[in-house]
Amino acid sequence: MDRYIKRLFHVCITVPDIERALDFYQDVLGLQSIGSLRDERTDGAVLGFPGQDIVIHADHLCGTQTDNATVIDLVEFVEPKTVADDGPYDQTNHVGITRMAFDVDDTDAIYAKLGQRGDVDILAAPATVKAPTDGYLRILTFKDPHGIVLELIERRGAPSD
Amino acid sequence: MTLMTQQLLHVCIAVPDLNAAVQFYRDLLGFKSVFETENGTADGALLGFDTDVVNIKAQHVMTVGASPRHATAINLVEFVEPKTKSADSAPRAMNDTGLTRLALLVGDLDLAFERIAANRSVEIISTTREIVIHEAESTHTSRWFSFLDPFGVFITVTEAPRNDERKE
Numbered sequence: 001m002d003r004y005i006k007r008l009f010h011v012c013i014t015v016p017d018i019e020r021a022l023d024f025y026q027d028v029l030g031l032q033s034i035g036s037l038r039d040e041r042t043d044g045a046v047l048g049f050p051g052q053d054i055v056i057h058a059d060h061l062c063g064t065q066t067d068n069a070t071v072i073d074l075v076e077f078v079e080p081k082t083v084a085d086d087g088p089y090d091q092t093n094h095v096g097i098t099r100m101a102f103d104v105d106d107t108d109a110i111y112a113k114l115g116q117r118g119d120v121d122i123l124a125a126p127a128t129v130k131a132p133t134d135g136y137l138r139i140l141t142f143k144d145p146h147g148i149v150l151e152l153i154e155r156r157g158a159p160s161d
Numbered sequence: 162m163t164l165m166t167q168q169l170l171h172v173c174i175a176v177p178d179l180n181a182a183v184q185f186y187r188d189l190l191g192f193k194s195v196f197e198t199e200n201g202t203a204d205g206a207l208l209g210f211d212t213d214v215v216n217i218k219a220q221h222v223m224t225v226g227a228s229p230r231h232a233t234a235i236n237l238v239e240f241v242e243p244k245t246k247s248a249d250s251a252p253r254a255m256n257d258t259g260l261t262r263l264a265l266l267v268g269d270l271d272l273a274f275e276r277i278a279a280n281r282s283v284e285i286i287s288t289t290r291e292i293v294i295h296e297a298e299s300t301h302t303s304r305w306f307s308f309l310d311p312f313g314v315f316i317t318v319t320e321a322p323r324n325d326e327r328k329e
Contacts, residue, residue, distance in 0.1 A: 004268060
């Protein structure tokens with residue numbers, strides 16, 4: 001069969017306030033913005049708003065590995081505005097896109113940073129588990145300030161590295 | 162500032178039926194499975210549950226040819242106990258807070274549209290349109306279409322921008 005898809009291009013996170021979101025994703029997780037749009041007016045049909053223009057702020061974020069990386073498309077809807085009433089899916093077993101996992105250098109260092117903030121909900125503190133293949137994983141899960149479930153995974157050679 | 166996050170490792174899509182999801186992502190979209198598990202004792206706390214363990218079935222799928230060291234996988238997960246909750250309302254709008262959308266890069270957008278639109282389990286949201294993005298230094302034009310997968314996941318599809326016009 002034809003393999004017509006090259007790669008997962010980006011994952012979109014819709015947020016109510018892009019500057020507040022950048023504060024979290026850049027300063028806490030250490031992601032980097034590689035492109036920024038403000039007050040961008042565009043055709044809304046592709047995003048499910050047929051027959052109307054939409055206005056967005058957006059930043060594309062990636063980690064230290066930038067080679068063909070899937071980026072995070074952080075988007076604040078200006079017109080129509082981001083709807084924040086219900087928040088993201090409350091549970092990870094709700095059908096749909098529920099969670100993102102990041103490959104990190106130091107789970108505990110980020111956990112310490114998260115502890116200094118009052119706006120994240122820790123679901124499971126860092127724990128070391130045996131990897132399905134080789135080695136061990138140091139894993140932490142939490143809800144970001146928007147309620148999005150994020151998972152941090154650090155690869156380790158031994159349980160106590 | 163030290164950059165601490167290396168890469169987006171995977172994105173999780175919870176589905177009610179793993180076999181149906183794998184069929185869709187593998188047979189229609191052309192992803193390959195790179196990891197498969199049936200885990201009756203998955204860590205509940207890690208996934209945000211009050212119980213110690215949850216029972217899941219999962220497959221990680223990735224685009225063919227992608228390097229597992231660099232590519233982001235899609236983690237298709239069927240929750241067995243507790244079960245995957247069905248969508249109880251209309252699919253999320255793109256301006257709802259949270260994870261809203263995946264974007265796929267393809268080599269031939271018209272071929273991709275033909276294949277995806279022919280599948281009766283998808284709902285086309287928008288046929289192919291030209292989108293112009295005005296940045297400070299340049300203008301990019303790219304073509305996109307969008308659809309809902311069989312589980313209501315919103316997916317946009319594009320090919321590499323055809324032209325970059327530099328502003329004088």
